[in-house]
Structure formats: C-alpha cells, structure tokens
Amino acid sequence: MSDRLTADLAEGIARARDTDYLNMNALLTEEERALLAKVRVFGDRELLPIVNDYWERGEFPHEILPKLAALNIVGDTMSGYGTTPMSAVGQGLVSYELGRLDGSIGTFMGVHVGLAMQSIYQLGSEEQRQRWLPPMAALEKVGAFALTEPDHGSDSVALESTATRDGDTWILNGRKRWPGNATWCDVIVVYARDTADGTVKGFVVEKDDPGYSATKIDGKVSLRMVQNADIVLDEVRVPDDRRLVHCNGFPDVAKVLMGTRNMVAWSSAGHAVAAYEIALTYAQRRIQFGQPIAQRQLIQSQLVQMLADVTAMQLYCIRLGRLLDEGEVTDTMAALAKYYCSVKARDVCRQARDILGGNGITLEFHVMRHLCDMEALVTYEGTAEIQSLIVGREVTGSGAFV
Structure with missing residues (x-):
C-alpha cells in the first residue's frame, strides 16, 4: 500500500464526511447541532489519535477524563446536580459521535452516565442525589453498574445476589459479571434480591467497602479498553442510607435500562457511519486493475446498501429520542430500535471490512476495531434475540421466552 493512500485514508477518517443522506441535521435544534459538533471536534x-494503541493494549486512557469533564457532556436528560441539560436526542448524539470514534469510550460514558448516574437519579432520594451526582457529573468520581451475574444475563430478572437487612445496615452477598469500569470506579450500583420479601433492591457500594472485590476480565476481543470485571460480594455491609429508596422491584431497574437502549441504538449508528465513511474513502482511493475499486458495480452495490442501512438507523434514533423527550416511548419501541440498529450496524461493519480486503483486518484502518466492538453492542443491554422476543410478545400477544 502506498504512503499516499495511507495518508489520504487517515485524513478521510479523521475528517468526518458527515454522512447524512436524508438531512437528519435539519431535524435537530441549534443546541443539538452545536453539541454534535463539539463532541466531533473533541x-x-x-x-x-490514541484509541488504537489503548485498544490493542487493553487499557483505559485515564488521561482523557479531565478533558471529558471540561467538555460538559454529562447530562443524559438529568437536570441539576452539576449535570449539563440536554434532550434525549442530544444525549443520543453524544453516544452517536463517541461511537463513530470508539466503542470503548462510548461504553464508558454509557455505563457511568446512563446506568450508574441514572440509577441514582431515578431511584435515589434527594439526599442520595446530592451526595453522589455532583462529583460524578464532574467526573471526579466514576460509577459502575452491577446487574448481570455469571448465571444470569438475559434472565437477569432471576438474579441471585442477596441483600439481608441487619439493623441499620444491609449485608450483600453474591457475584456479578461484566460491569464496565468496575476495577477502578469509585462507586458501583449493585442490584440484589432482598431475602425478606424477594424483591430486587439497589445499593451504592463504594470501592473500599470490605468484602467487595473486582477482577478484570482478560482475553476480550471487543471493547478492549473497557475494564469489565468479575465481582465478588462477600458479606459487604452497606448502611441503609446507601439503599436506593425508590427501587422496589425489577420493573424499576427496567426503567433505567429503557433509556440506555436509546444510547446503544445511537452508538451503533455511530459505529456504522464510521465504517461506511472509511469504506467509501478507501474504495475511492484503492486502485486495482487500473481503476479505483469504487468504479466496480459490486463495490457500489455494497456501499449503497450500507448507506441505506446507516440512513435508516439515523431516522430510527431521531424518532426514538423525540419519543423519549415527549414521554411517549415504550419499552418495546426502545427494544426495536436497539435490535435494528445494533444488528444492522454490525452488518455495515462487516461489509466495510470486506471492501477493505486484507487491509480491513488491521487497526490502522479502524474498521476491525469497530466490527469487534459491535459484537459487544449487539449483546449488551439485552441481546438481539431478547429484544426480538420483547417486541414479538407485544405484536403477537404471545410470550415466547420459554
């Protein structure tokens, strides 16, 4: 490969084409457009310039946290407590743009803001919000979210971690798997089943609490910068004032998860846009048999299919975000958007990798990183299969989970 082609591609990747075939931009407010531009430039x-190196090493770039804090993009429809007010579409655009750049950074923000902070915001008391949200909004404290267990992923409603009341404290026992940020976070929202009444309750565990331990999951080939962990809760004693007072069952947890599916849909669209832009730039510059491969019918057909899928994802996301802002979204709407966007984004990344040929497997061209990361997005916040069952139950009136 020529040095000139490599330089052209690097320039094309860094300078987004702003793929927006049906003028999604016209559907955004001035504030939303400014937010998108700010995150894109950052x-x-x-x-x-740094993500490939950190992705390959499987390490998180902690030095970016002060820069992220200065960007003032911690909001996600929350108000007050030091957060930055933004619409659901605005938060979606943050996820979209971070996804276009790197899935690990997008996932970090999704866990910290959309899961940990939103759990406290939606399910905590005013005192609990005042205690934890301001330092989390400033990224002075980092949060994590522990729901999934080694034996309970898609059926997390059946979680086995326990919480036992003991006077003014609760004793937590159990294991959790996959929480992002959990090896180095300051606070982690843990969901466990009350041994007295069988309901799921939420608790804020702090990293130095005796009995809490988190071990990094090694060997991942997706979201390698995210520090996922296996967690052990061994007689972790938590004061009652760290129990999220408005979490009284799994349906309360589901309300938090519904919002994160909006963010996953947007992030998936961002990955797909990146893959399409890279593939298009490559096809226009890669010469084979005396012509750019973009002049071949097969390549054009693939690019048009990718563009069609990207455009559909953008429209899905805009509509879902507006419904969230209007308070009209349902869990099945969020499930359908998460299902469609994550599955189609993975397809787009696969097609981009094909167009790049052998170069597609190298980090230099970024596509393989996006494809690997999309394998995680298809799975987390509810697998594609589970989302299809949620929507299928709604449209047919018959549950098919078992």
Missing part, C-alpha cells in the same frame, strides 16, 4: 483531536 473526538477527532483527542481520541482518534
């Missing part, structure tokens, strides 16, 4: 300058 990502191109601060993230894109």
Whole structure:
C-alpha cells in the first residue's frame, strides 16, 4: 500500500464526511447541532489519535477524563446536580459521535452516565442525589453498574445476589459479571434480591467497602479498553442510607435500562457511519486493475446498501429520542430500535471490512476495531434475540421466552 493512500485514508477518517443522506441535521435544534459538533471536534483531536494503541493494549486512557469533564457532556436528560441539560436526542448524539470514534469510550460514558448516574437519579432520594451526582457529573468520581451475574444475563430478572437487612445496615452477598469500569470506579450500583420479601433492591457500594472485590476480565476481543470485571460480594455491609429508596422491584431497574437502549441504538449508528465513511474513502482511493475499486458495480452495490442501512438507523434514533423527550416511548419501541440498529450496524461493519480486503483486518484502518466492538453492542443491554422476543410478545400477544 502506498504512503499516499495511507495518508489520504487517515485524513478521510479523521475528517468526518458527515454522512447524512436524508438531512437528519435539519431535524435537530441549534443546541443539538452545536453539541454534535463539539463532541466531533473533541473526538477527532483527542481520541482518534490514541484509541488504537489503548485498544490493542487493553487499557483505559485515564488521561482523557479531565478533558471529558471540561467538555460538559454529562447530562443524559438529568437536570441539576452539576449535570449539563440536554434532550434525549442530544444525549443520543453524544453516544452517536463517541461511537463513530470508539466503542470503548462510548461504553464508558454509557455505563457511568446512563446506568450508574441514572440509577441514582431515578431511584435515589434527594439526599442520595446530592451526595453522589455532583462529583460524578464532574467526573471526579466514576460509577459502575452491577446487574448481570455469571448465571444470569438475559434472565437477569432471576438474579441471585442477596441483600439481608441487619439493623441499620444491609449485608450483600453474591457475584456479578461484566460491569464496565468496575476495577477502578469509585462507586458501583449493585442490584440484589432482598431475602425478606424477594424483591430486587439497589445499593451504592463504594470501592473500599470490605468484602467487595473486582477482577478484570482478560482475553476480550471487543471493547478492549473497557475494564469489565468479575465481582465478588462477600458479606459487604452497606448502611441503609446507601439503599436506593425508590427501587422496589425489577420493573424499576427496567426503567433505567429503557433509556440506555436509546444510547446503544445511537452508538451503533455511530459505529456504522464510521465504517461506511472509511469504506467509501478507501474504495475511492484503492486502485486495482487500473481503476479505483469504487468504479466496480459490486463495490457500489455494497456501499449503497450500507448507506441505506446507516440512513435508516439515523431516522430510527431521531424518532426514538423525540419519543423519549415527549414521554411517549415504550419499552418495546426502545427494544426495536436497539435490535435494528445494533444488528444492522454490525452488518455495515462487516461489509466495510470486506471492501477493505486484507487491509480491513488491521487497526490502522479502524474498521476491525469497530466490527469487534459491535459484537459487544449487539449483546449488551439485552441481546438481539431478547429484544426480538420483547417486541414479538407485544405484536403477537404471545410470550415466547420459554
């Protein structure tokens, strides 16, 4: 490969084409457009030059946290407590742009803001919000979210971790698997089943609590910068004032998860846009048999299919975000958007990798990183199969989970 082609591709990747075939931009407010531009500039300058190296090493770039804090993008429809007010579409655009750059950074923000902070915001008391949300909004404290267990992923409603009341404290026991940020976070929201009444309750565990331990999951080939962990809760004693007072069953947890499916849909669209832009740039510059491969019918057909899928994802996301802002979204709407966008984004990344040929497997061209990361997005916050069952139950009136 020529040095000129490599340079052209690097320039094309760093300078987004702003793929927007049906003018999604016209559906955004001025504030939303400004937010998108701000995150895009930050990502191109601060993230894109370093992500491949950190992804390959499987380490998190802690030095970006002060820069992320200065960007003031911690909001996710929350108000007050030091957060930055934004619409659901605005938060989606943050996830979209971070996804276009790197899935690990997008997932970090999704866990910290959409899961940990939103759990406290939606399910905590005013005192609990005042205690934890301001330092989390400033990224002075980092949060994690522990729901999934080694034996309970898709059926997390059946979680086995326990919480036993003992006077003014609760004793937590059990194991959790996959929480992002959990090896180095300051606070982690843990969901466990009350041994007295059988309901699921939420608790804020702090990293230095005796009996809490988190071990990094090694050997991942997806979201390698995210520090996922296996967690052990061994007689962890938590004061009652760290129990999220408005969490009284799994349906309360589901309300938090519904919002994160919006973010996963947007992030998936971002990955797909990145893959499409890279493939298009490559096809226009890669010469084979005396012509750019973009002049071949097969390549054009693939690019048009990718563009069609990307455009559909953008429209899905815009509509879902507006429904969230209007308070009209349902869990099945969020499930359908998460299902469609994550599955189609993975397809787009696969097609981009094909167009790049052998170069597609190298980190230099970024596509393989996006494809690997999409394998995680298809799975987390409810697998594609589970989302299809949620929507299938709604449209047919018959549950098919078992």
